Amino acid sequence: MSHLGSIACKVTNLKHLTQLHANLIQNSLHHHNYWVALLLTHCTRLHAPLAYTHLIFNSLPCPDGYVFTSMLRYYSQLGAHSEVVSLFKQMQYCGIRPAGTFVYPVLIKLAGEACIVFHAQVVKLGHFQDRYVRNAIMDMYAKYGPVKFARKLFDEMPERTLADWNSMISGYWKWGDEVEARRLFDVMPEWNIVTWTSMVTGYAKKGDLESARRYFDEMPEKSVVSWNAMLSGYAQNGFAEKALRLFDDMITAGVQPNETTWVTVISSLSLHGDPCLADSLVRTLDQKKIHLNCFVKTALLDMYAKCGNLETAHRIFDELGVYRNSITWNAMISAYTRVGDLTSARELFDKMPEKNVVSWNSLIAGYAQNGQSAMAIELFKDMTATKDLKPDEVTMVSVFSACGHLGALKLGNWVVNILNENHIKLSISGYNSLIFMYSRCGSVEDANRVFQEMETRDVVSYNTLIAGFATHGHGMKAIELMSKMKGEGIEPDRVTFIGVLTACSHAGLLEEGWKVFKSIQAPAVDHYACMIDLLGRVGELDEARKLIESMPIKPHAGVYGSLLNASRIHKRVELGELAASKLFELEPYNSGNYILLSNIYASAGRWEDVERVRGKMRKVGVKKTTGWSWVEYKGEIHKFIVGDRMHKRSDDIYRLLSELGRKMRRNGYMADKSCVLRDVEEEEKEEMVGTHSEKLAICFALLVSEVGAVIRVVKNLRVCWDCHTAIKIISNLEGREIIVRDNNRFHHFSNGLCSCKDYW
């Protein structure tokens, strides 16, 4: 017996546990309640697999109260609520009287919403005299609410232990009541490590790291838990470097890191995405013979995934087997979405047993970030149909972004309704995504309204609205907003200047643009590209060329792209050729450059050169990028591609198209080679042939929309110039306002005119 006792003391991992188990079987002690209860306790501590724990529990012919209690604890740790309840029933069925001291704390922690019932039952059974039980109930109210009930019990207690004070304090932190938490801390008779640590965690969760650090430094003594609290405070608030430095301090202070410490350290390191660092970390863990529990393994999985090593990540995922929890699944799902493998991500998501908000958010964000906005919104619709799950701010950020990309204002407003219905509070980044959505949906007024409503704004808020002004061609407003942000003490960054210069460019504000450009300390390549775009659009092409020649840094494709586009606007063949030759070196597979150059030749009537460029395209093997256009109608996105025949209203659309063609000719519009009715010709056989997508989308909108309503179309590329002319005519003939959003700006057509100046 005594040797078993010494083995039992040394159970620090699952291998030891199975050894002890084997020893018990050898000594025929595996039907002994005492030993089984001990084994089950170890199972809880070591997060043993469910099947193994069941095996131990089921081997007992008649478990007693202690064995049941151990099993309850195991389930409670897993969060297996229904199992706890059924085990509790089984216990009562077996006639085992619940030992309040042991059973109730376990049950109560799981009960959550059912807490009042348990509270009553405990009082009825007379367990309320027990201070552990009393603390457990109070702690339950403190954690799950209403926190007022906890306070009532706390105030009515005949005597209060330190644990009661501590429960109450962490309860207040949990509900965000910093004032009350601090007040209690200040008036309580004595403090221990737990008290101090709760204060550190409380402030850290609030994001007030200075206060957290102050309490941490003032603590008379620290445990690993205290260090871990401070570490995760830094890590959770995005200060990975500070966390790692604190970890060094911890080692210097001679504190042994435990598994929890490593979890935080690994997650801080994984932000670097450095494979070498990952390998050396794993070696360190191996050298120190650190036991890897499921938390550490999940953190490692995530780290490998972020370093681009998906094979190892997946291996860990497989190895974890029954140890997998929802976080493991989520980490694996986002590992796939990060590399754009949405099929695998979706597969995992569908297989996942218990999905939570993060699972949905990961996949929705995955779709949104990989250009599948419509899918993101579909998934969000599925999510809202799931009753026991509420979207949160993170969900909204992705969905707003998706609506913005689609330019789907009605959908966006529907999402805003859901936001209000669920009383979701938005942080700065939430508001920023809302600003983005409204400005990309064409409602820069709403974007501005949201911006004005914000209590605090960051540089992204300003940048987003400035970019919104830029796409709408409001140059002066963008410049004014930049002055305003300076006035409020927020320094413009690289992105701000890109926004303002783009705005100047779209509004033709040469002088103001120059001023802004000259105010940039060390302009980046992108700023040069914007400035060259501005010079080019207003016709200062030689100035633009001079600016390129004077650049202290190597120009990139954007710079020559601006020059090429300007050459197209102002029909400068030789300059266009120069820009194009650079571009064919820099990005030979970008079809847009070939198209622009051939358009320049076409506008000069140099058809042989047009043919030559097309020949070059074929030779290099460049395929024309497929452009999509879409229209929002009744909460659905209707998407069109060149020559689309897939849409269910296709026949009607083409009928309308030819009707429009006849109408144009009757009104004297000529269909010449460079304009109006020209569609992609047979010559581009291998590619998509037919009517351009924006024309199809507009026709669809004409069919379904109410008379006189504004038509809104989004295209994911530049509106091609012949379509641009055609849309002007359509707006005139049909008396309709048509708004087309490009990949970089809004075109506002009415009465045969367009708001932009750079198309013929």
Added chain:
DNA sequence: CTAGGGTTAG
């Protein structure tokens, strides 16, 4: 036996 620390999504 009660109270403090952990991994995932924007």
